Amino acid sequence: MCISSVPDWFAQFKNFTFDPNDGIKSNFNRLAGIRGWRKHLKATKWMNCQTALFDSLYGTDISKLEIWQDLCREVYIKNHPSSIKGCKKVLGSRNVRVNLVNLIDHRLTGAYVIRFPSDDKFWEYTSAGRKFPLDAAKKDGFIRSLLRKL
Template sequence: MQITRLWRPGTATPASEMVRGGGYFAQFEGFTPQMNAGFLNQFNKLAIHENWSKREKARRRDEAVETEFAHYFGTDYHDVAKWQELCGLVGIEIDGLSSITKCKKALGSRKVMVNLVNLGDHLKNGTPLKKFKNFWDFQRYTLKPGRCMSRTLAKKNAFVSVLLRHVA
């Protein structure tokens, strides 16, 4: 079987369009997002620019991940093509995934371990999507500072919530 790709990293929404058309970082006056910067690097620079406290920075980080993800995938959770696109993006063969339910089931598999911050960098810059050999490697990577997302905020976006894994 052949994997059908609906999307190629770095082509769906170039970083230059993201700055003009929205995205989390574009909303802050006086802050110029760097086109090739990773999410954490860019977010930390924004936090310094805005002089956020640690508490505010933590709150805003989750909001930024969610907003960036919505920027690329939108919020039409009834579009099977978007669900298939997400499946293909994380390496799931989309042949036979003809419904949203089938896509969600495939994405919810314990074998699908995707760090949301890394996925955001992959969408924005084409940074390689990290593949984890086992849950322990995924957990160790995800629990590093700035790579986790609040479960409450993540559940607001169906595309994000299906990729949530309990790591702590």
């Protein structure tokens, strides 16, 4: 699923043109530069941006099986379970390593979802400024199932 309109979070900033060909990180960094956000404010805004976009793109109704199954399909789980509990279990398995920023880009731009073959590869990609806010990730929901320690 690719979003053709400007995501709500970015739309709140007048005189900023969201580039649908760039990922969330590139658009955010460009916005931060235009707005002159310093380190602390930039970190706070980055956290807000990721959380708002993930919720907007993936939803917040964790009681819908079809949403859990869609997420399973997106991260290349071939035989998606027929229950929410089963989806949570398979998404939480150690061999399902996906980056949440990459999942946002997948929905925003159609970027390929990267499923990492090892913890090292996952860490290398994620530590390059693609970390999702831990407090938001720990809340019950879709994100929590995909949360991994770095």
